[in-house]
Amino acid sequence: MKFYVTTPIYYVNDRPHIGHVYTTTIADIAARFHRLCGDDVFFLTGTDEHAAKVVDSAAEHGVTPQQWADENAKAFQDTFAKLGISNDDFIRTSQERHKVKAQQYVGELLKTGDVYLGDYEGWYDAGQEEYLPENKAKEYEFKSPFNGKPLVRKKEKNYFFRLSRYGDSLLKLLEERPEFVHPDVRRNEVRNRIREGLNDVPISRTGGSDWGIRIPGDSEHTIYVWIDALFNYLSTVDTDERRKFWPADVHLIAKDILWFHAVIWPAMLIALKRELPRQVYAHSFWISEGQKMSKSLGNFIDIEKIDQYVSNFGLDALRYFLARYGPLGINDSDFAEARFNDVYNAELADKLGNLVNRTLTMIQRYRNGVAPQASDEGLRTDAETMVAAYRERMNRLDFVGALDALWGFVVRSNQYVEESAPWKLAKDPAKARQLDGVLYNLAESVRLISVLVTPFMPTTSGAIRTQLGVGDKRGLFAEETNWGRLAAGTKIGQVAPLFPKRT
Ligand code: ME8
Numbered sequence: 338m339k340f341y342v343t344t345p346i347y348y349v350n351d352r353p354h355i356g357h358v359y360t361t362t363i364a365d366i367a368a369r370f371h372r373l374c375g376d377d378v379f380f381l382t383g384t385d386e387h388a389a390k391v392v393d394s395a396a397e398h399g400v401t402p403q404q405w406a407d408e409n410a411k412a413f414q415d416t417f418a419k420l421g422i423s424n425d426d427f428i429r430t431s432q433e434r435h436k437v438k439a440q441q442y443v444g445e446l447l448k449t450g451d452v453y454l455g456d457y458e459g460w461y462d463a464g465q466e467e468y469l470p471e472n473k474a475k476e477y478e479f480k481s482p483f484n485g486k487p488l489v490r491k492k493e494k495n496y497f498f499r500l501s502r503y504g505d506s507l508l509k510l511l512e513e514r515p516e517f518v519h520p521d522v523r524r525n526e527v528r529n530r531i532r533e534g535l536n537d538v539p540i541s542r543t544g545g546s547d548w549g550i551r552i553p554g555d556s557e558h559t560i561y562v563w564i565d566a567l568f569n570y571l572s573t574v575d576t577d578e579r580r581k582f583w584p585a586d587v588h589l590i591a592k593d594i595l596w597f598h599a600v601i602w603p604a605m606l607i608a609l610k611r612e613l614p615r616q617v618y619a620h621s622f623w624i625s626e627g628q629k630m631s632k633s634l635g636n637f638i639d640i641e642k643i644d645q646y647v648s649n650f651g652l653d654a655l656r657y658f659l660a661r662y663g664p665l666g667i668n669d670s671d672f673a674e675a676r677f678n679d680v681y682n683a684e685l686a687d688k689l690g691n692l693v694n695r696t697l698t699m700i701q702r703y704r705n706g707v708a709p710q711a712s713d714e715g716l717r718t719d720a721e722t723m724v725a726a727y728r729e730r731m732n733r734l735d736f737v738g739a740l741d742a743l744w745g746f747v748v749r750s751n752q753y754v755e756e757s758a759p760w761k762l763a764k765d766p767a768k769a770r771q772l773d774g775v776l777y778n779l780a781e782s783v784r785l786i787s788v789l790v791t792p793f794m795p796t797t798s799g800a801i802r803t804q805l806g807v808g809d810k811r812g813l814f815a816e817e818t819n820w821g822r823l824a825a826g827t828k829i830g831q832v833a834p835l836f837p838k839r840t
Contacts, residue, residue: 712774
C-alpha cells in the first residue's frame, strides 16, 4: 500500500517554532509507522515563499526576496534535519518544478472557465494575506483576528476561482465521506459555513513585485500565495515516478487553515478533475505556559527553546511529549516546563526506562546475560490485546490512544515484575524453570515495546534493541509483533539507563 502524508508548507518569513515542529513531528510519526508496516511512503513538508511579506522583509534586510527565502527556508530544513524528521522531499514554492506546475494548473482552470477575470473589493488582512468576508470583518471590528492590525479596504482587478459552483459537490463530499475532515467538530464547522453560501474567491494579486508565480498569459497578475501554496501537494508528486502517490492520504494541518484545505482545495481539485485527498486532519493549538503564543507576548516556544529541551531531555523525550500531550484532538494543549519534567520522570524514567533496566539487569544477574527459554504464556494475552489496539489507533492517527495502549502495557509489565518477584524465585533452585519463564516474558515484552516505540522514539527504540541484543534492524510490523519472536539464548548487550531521572 502507498501512504502519502503532508504538512502545511510553512511561511518562510517566520522562524520555526513548536507549532511547525509539532505538525511535522506528527507527520513523521505517521510516516515511520507506515514504513514499519511495509507501506510505500511519501512524506512531504516544505516552505511557502511567495507571500508579500517576504518582499518587505527582504527589502528591510537589503537582500532579494529569493535570498531572504533561501536563508529562511534553510532554517526550516536545518531544524527538521536536526530533529530527525524523515521527510522524503522538501518543497519550496519558489522552485522551478513547482512554479511550472502551478502555472499549468491555473492554465487548466482558465480553460474550463473555473478561473475568470473580474473586479474585487473587500476587507484585506495584510498579515495573513487574505480577504475577510464582510460579516467576519464586522465581527472582528475591522481588525485582524491574528495580529489586531486594522483591516484595509482594498479594490483590485482580479482573477477569481468559481468556488460558488462547488457548494453542492462539497456538501455531498462531506456527507458521503465523513472522514474527509477530521475531527468531527471541524467537519461540522466547515459544513455550516458552506451552507451559508460560497462566493467566488480572488486568486491573483498585482503589486508591481515580481515575487510570485505569473498567471499564464498575463503580465501583471501573480497567483495569490494561498492558491500557489495549496498546489504544492500535487505539484511535488505530479511526475512520472511519483504520480502513484496521489491522492494524498492525509493533509495534516492546524485549525487555522482549515477553510483553505477543506473547501478551496477540494473544489479546485474537482475543477481540475483530480482525485481528492482522503483526509484533511486539522489539529488544535499548542499554547505556552497557559497562554496563547503570540509575538506581542514573546512567548513562542522557538527553536532556541526547543534546542534546550532536546539537550536537557533528549529528542525522543520531546517527541514523546508532543505526541502524547499534543493537540491532535479538538482541545488546545499547554506546553509547560514543569509538566514536561513530570512527564519525563513519571512516564519515561519510572515506567519505560525502569522496565527495560530492571528486566535486563535481572537477566544479567540471574542468567548470566542470556535470554532463557519461555515456559508459560505470561504476558502474551496482554501483549496481543495491546498490539491490536495500537495498530487500529495508529491507522486512525490516534497517537494519543496508541501511546495510552502501549504505556498501559508498560505498566502491566512492571506490575508483572512485582507479582512474580523474580528475586524470590532466584533463591529457590526448584523454581529455576519458572524464573526462566518470567525473565523470558519480560525480555519479550521489552522487545515488543522496542518495536512499537519506533515511530515515536526511533533512537530509544534502537537503544533498547542494542541493550537487549537483538540489533537495531527491525522486520515489518506484522512479523515483529508475533509474541515469542525473541530467541532463547540471545545474549544481551551492555545495560545503561535510558532516561536518567531529572530533578
Ligand atoms: O499557514 N500549535 O503557514 P504557517 C500547533 N503557509 N500548530 C501550529 C501552531 C500552534 N500554536 N502554530 C502554527 C501557513 N502551527 C501557510 C500554509 S499550506 C498549503 C500553507 C502549525 O507558517 C500548524 O500546522 O503559518 C499550522 O497549520 C501551521 O503551523 C501554519 O503555518
